[in-house]
Amino acid sequence: DDRVLLFVGALDRAHYFKGVSVLLKALAEHLTEDRIKLVIVGDGDMRAEYEAQARALKISDRVKFAGFVVGSVLPALYALAHVVVLPSTDSSEAFGMVLVEAQACGTPVVASDLPGVRSVFEEGVTGMRARAGDAKDLARAIAHILNASDYSTWRARARERAERLYSSEGEVHALQELFIQPNTR
Numbered sequence: 563d564d565r566v567l568l569f570v571g572a573l574d575r576a577h578y579f580k581g582v583s584v585l586l587k588a589l590a591e592h593l594t595e596d597r598i599k600l601v602i603v604g605d606g607d608m609r610a611e612y613e614a615q616a617r618a619l620k621i622s623d624r625v626k627f628a629g630f631v632v633g634s635v636l637p638a639l640y641a642l643a644h645v646v647v648l649p650s651t652d653s654s655e656a657f658g659m660v661l662v663e664a665q666a667c668g669t670p671v672v673a674s675d676l677p678g679v680r681s682v683f684e685e686g687v688t689g690m691r692a693r694a695g696d697a698k699d700l701a702r703a704i705a706h707i708l709n710a711s712d713y714s715t716w717r718a719r720a721r722e723r724a725e726r727l728y729s730s731e732g733e734v735h736a737l738q739e740l741f742i743q744p745n746t747r
Contacts, residue, residue: 563597564597564598564599565595565597565598565599565644565645565708566599566600566601566643566644566645566667566742567585567589567598567599567600567601567643567644567645567646567647567649567704568600568601568603568639568640568642568643568646568647569582569585569600569601569602569603569604569646569719570631570636570639570640570646570660570662570663571603571604571605571646571648571660571704572604572605572606573602573605573606573607573608573609573612573630574606574607574608575606575608576607578582578608578649578651579650579652579654579655580648580650580651580655581601581615581648581649581650581651581674581694581695582608582612582649583612583615584651584695584696584700585600585649585695585697585700586600586612586615586619586625586645586647588653588697588700588701588704589619589621589624589701589721590619590620590636590647590702591619591620591697591701592697592698592700592701592705593697593701593705594609596624598624598708599624599625599626600621600624600625600626601625601626601639601643601685602625602626602627602628603626603628603629603631603639604629604630604637605630606732608629609629609695610670611625613627615694617733626738628711635657636663636719637663637666637667640663640664640666640669641667641668641669643664643669644668644669644670644707644708644713645669645671645672645673645707645708646660646661646664646669646670646671646672647672647673647700647704648660648661648671648672648673648674648679649673649674649692649694649700650673650674650676650678650694651680651694651695651739652676652695653673653676653678655674655676655678655679657679657682658672658673658678658679658682660716661673661679661682661683661689661726662682662728665671665683665688665689665721665723665724665728666719666721666724666725666728666729668717668718668720668721669717670690670707670713670716670720671683671688671689671690671720672689672690672691672692672700672703672704672707672738673689673691673692674691674692674693674694674695675691675692675693675694676694678746683720683723684719684723687716687719687723688716688719688720688723689707689720690703690704690706690707691703692704703708712744713734725728728732738746
Protein backbone atom coordinates (compact mmCIF):
# COMPACT_ATOMS: atom_id res chain seq x y z
CA ASP A 563 0.00 0.00 0.00
CA ASP A 564 1.32 3.40 -1.05
CA ARG A 565 2.52 6.05 1.39
CA VAL A 566 1.60 9.49 0.08
CA LEU A 567 3.61 12.61 0.81
CA LEU A 568 1.92 15.89 -0.06
CA PHE A 569 3.43 19.28 -0.82
CA VAL A 570 1.13 22.26 -1.33
CA GLY A 571 2.57 25.58 -2.44
CA ALA A 572 3.44 27.95 -5.24
CA LEU A 573 6.03 26.72 -7.72
CA ASP A 574 7.28 30.11 -8.84
CA ARG A 575 10.47 32.11 -8.40
CA ALA A 576 8.86 34.36 -5.80
CA HIS A 577 8.49 31.25 -3.64
CA TYR A 578 12.00 29.87 -4.28
CA PHE A 579 12.30 29.12 -0.56
CA LYS A 580 9.60 26.42 -0.52
CA GLY A 581 12.25 23.69 -0.87
CA VAL A 582 10.72 21.49 -3.56
CA SER A 583 14.19 20.58 -4.88
CA VAL A 584 15.22 19.39 -1.41
CA LEU A 585 12.07 17.28 -1.15
CA LEU A 586 12.68 15.68 -4.56
CA LYS A 587 16.27 14.91 -3.55
CA ALA A 588 15.09 13.38 -0.25
CA LEU A 589 12.67 11.14 -2.15
CA ALA A 590 15.29 10.06 -4.69
CA GLU A 591 18.23 9.49 -2.37
CA HIS A 592 16.78 8.49 1.00
CA LEU A 593 13.10 7.52 0.67
CA THR A 594 13.72 4.98 -2.05
CA GLU A 595 10.84 2.55 -1.50
CA ASP A 596 8.57 2.43 -4.55
CA ARG A 597 5.51 2.64 -2.32
CA ILE A 598 6.46 6.17 -1.18
CA LYS A 599 4.80 8.62 -3.57
CA LEU A 600 4.85 12.41 -3.69
CA VAL A 601 1.98 14.62 -4.83
CA ILE A 602 2.91 18.24 -5.54
CA VAL A 603 -0.03 20.64 -5.59
CA GLY A 604 0.70 24.07 -7.03
CA ASP A 605 1.81 25.74 -10.19
CA GLY A 606 4.19 28.40 -11.39
CA ASP A 607 7.15 29.21 -13.58
CA MET A 608 9.44 26.70 -11.79
CA ARG A 609 7.17 23.69 -12.29
CA ALA A 610 8.96 22.60 -15.48
CA GLU A 611 12.32 22.74 -13.64
CA TYR A 612 10.98 20.55 -10.84
CA GLU A 613 9.50 18.10 -13.36
CA ALA A 614 12.90 17.95 -15.10
CA GLN A 615 14.61 17.38 -11.74
CA ALA A 616 12.23 14.48 -10.99
CA ARG A 617 13.05 12.94 -14.39
CA ALA A 618 16.80 13.43 -13.87
CA LEU A 619 16.56 11.79 -10.44
CA LYS A 620 14.59 8.93 -12.02
CA ILE A 621 11.62 9.36 -9.68
CA SER A 622 9.05 10.81 -12.09
CA ASP A 623 7.03 7.59 -11.76
CA ARG A 624 6.70 8.32 -8.01
CA VAL A 625 5.94 12.05 -8.30
CA LYS A 626 2.61 13.50 -9.44
CA PHE A 627 2.46 17.19 -10.32
CA ALA A 628 -1.20 17.97 -9.77
CA GLY A 629 -1.03 21.64 -10.74
CA PHE A 630 -3.39 24.20 -9.26
CA VAL A 631 -6.17 22.71 -7.15
CA VAL A 632 -9.20 24.68 -5.98
CA GLY A 633 -9.30 25.25 -2.24
CA SER A 634 -12.43 23.18 -1.72
CA VAL A 635 -10.54 20.06 -2.88
CA LEU A 636 -7.55 20.54 -0.56
CA PRO A 637 -9.12 19.03 2.60
CA ALA A 638 -9.65 15.73 0.78
CA LEU A 639 -6.03 15.75 -0.44
CA TYR A 640 -4.72 16.54 3.04
CA ALA A 641 -6.81 13.71 4.50
CA LEU A 642 -5.54 11.22 1.89
CA ALA A 643 -1.90 12.08 2.52
CA HIS A 644 0.17 10.24 5.11
CA VAL A 645 2.43 13.26 5.70
CA VAL A 646 2.28 16.87 4.51
CA VAL A 647 5.77 18.27 3.94
CA LEU A 648 6.87 21.92 4.04
CA PRO A 649 10.63 21.75 3.32
CA SER A 650 11.30 25.50 3.28
CA THR A 651 14.93 26.46 2.85
CA ASP A 652 15.07 29.81 4.65
CA SER A 653 13.21 32.13 7.00
CA SER A 654 11.26 33.70 4.14
CA GLU A 655 8.68 31.09 5.20
CA ALA A 656 6.75 33.20 7.66
CA PHE A 657 4.15 30.77 9.03
CA GLY A 658 3.12 27.77 6.94
CA MET A 659 -0.67 27.82 6.77
CA VAL A 660 -0.58 24.45 4.97
CA LEU A 661 0.65 22.93 8.23
CA VAL A 662 -2.45 24.17 10.06
CA GLU A 663 -4.71 22.98 7.24
CA ALA A 664 -3.08 19.54 7.17
CA GLN A 665 -3.39 19.06 10.92
CA ALA A 666 -7.03 20.18 10.80
CA CYS A 667 -7.57 17.27 8.39
CA GLY A 668 -5.77 14.90 10.75
CA THR A 669 -2.52 14.66 8.82
CA PRO A 670 0.88 14.81 10.54
CA VAL A 671 3.42 17.26 9.14
CA VAL A 672 7.14 17.58 8.52
CA ALA A 673 8.62 21.04 8.18
CA SER A 674 11.97 22.75 8.22
CA ASP A 675 13.17 23.93 11.61
CA LEU A 676 12.64 27.63 10.96
CA PRO A 677 11.31 30.36 13.29
CA GLY A 678 8.12 30.92 11.29
CA VAL A 679 6.94 27.33 11.37
CA ARG A 680 8.21 25.94 14.69
CA SER A 681 5.12 26.91 16.65
CA VAL A 682 2.60 25.59 14.12
CA PHE A 683 3.00 21.96 15.19
CA GLU A 684 4.28 20.04 18.19
CA GLU A 685 7.59 18.28 17.58
CA GLY A 686 7.31 14.52 18.03
CA VAL A 687 3.56 14.76 18.66
CA THR A 688 1.86 16.17 15.55
CA GLY A 689 4.89 16.57 13.33
CA MET A 690 8.64 16.47 12.96
CA ARG A 691 11.26 19.13 12.23
CA ALA A 692 14.15 18.81 9.81
CA ARG A 693 17.19 20.99 9.22
CA ALA A 694 16.44 23.48 6.45
CA GLY A 695 17.95 22.45 3.12
CA ASP A 696 19.07 19.02 4.39
CA ALA A 697 17.52 16.27 2.24
CA LYS A 698 18.83 13.46 4.46
CA ASP A 699 17.39 15.01 7.63
CA LEU A 700 14.12 15.74 5.83
CA ALA A 701 13.91 12.06 4.83
CA ARG A 702 14.67 11.02 8.44
CA ALA A 703 11.78 13.13 9.75
CA ILE A 704 9.36 11.83 7.11
CA ALA A 705 10.38 8.20 7.70
CA HIS A 706 9.93 8.65 11.46
CA ILE A 707 6.24 9.40 10.94
CA LEU A 708 5.68 6.92 8.10
CA ASN A 709 7.17 4.11 10.19
CA ALA A 710 5.52 5.04 13.49
CA SER A 711 3.77 2.07 15.07
CA ASP A 712 1.26 4.55 16.52
CA TYR A 713 0.62 6.38 13.23
CA SER A 714 -3.14 6.63 13.87
CA THR A 715 -2.35 8.43 17.13
CA TRP A 716 -0.27 10.98 15.19
CA ARG A 717 -3.33 11.67 13.01
CA ALA A 718 -5.64 12.06 16.00
CA ARG A 719 -3.23 14.39 17.82
CA ALA A 720 -2.79 16.53 14.69
CA ARG A 721 -6.53 17.06 14.37
CA GLU A 722 -6.94 17.73 18.10
CA ARG A 723 -4.15 20.33 18.13
CA ALA A 724 -5.59 22.16 15.13
CA GLU A 725 -9.06 22.21 16.66
CA ARG A 726 -7.70 23.40 20.00
CA LEU A 727 -5.42 26.13 18.65
CA TYR A 728 -6.74 27.19 15.28
CA SER A 729 -10.51 26.73 15.26
CA SER A 730 -12.71 29.72 16.02
CA GLU A 731 -13.70 28.04 19.30
CA GLY A 732 -10.05 27.56 20.20
CA GLU A 733 -9.26 31.17 19.42
CA VAL A 734 -12.19 32.40 21.53
CA HIS A 735 -11.05 30.23 24.44
CA ALA A 736 -7.48 31.57 24.16
CA LEU A 737 -8.77 35.15 24.18
CA GLN A 738 -10.95 34.41 27.18
CA GLU A 739 -7.96 33.00 29.04
CA LEU A 740 -6.00 36.12 28.18
CA PHE A 741 -8.58 38.80 28.96
CA ILE A 742 -11.11 37.31 31.33
CA GLN A 743 -9.05 36.41 34.35
CA PRO A 744 -10.28 36.29 37.93
CA ASN A 745 -10.11 39.63 39.69
CA THR A 746 -7.02 39.46 41.88
CA ARG A 747 -7.52 42.81 43.66
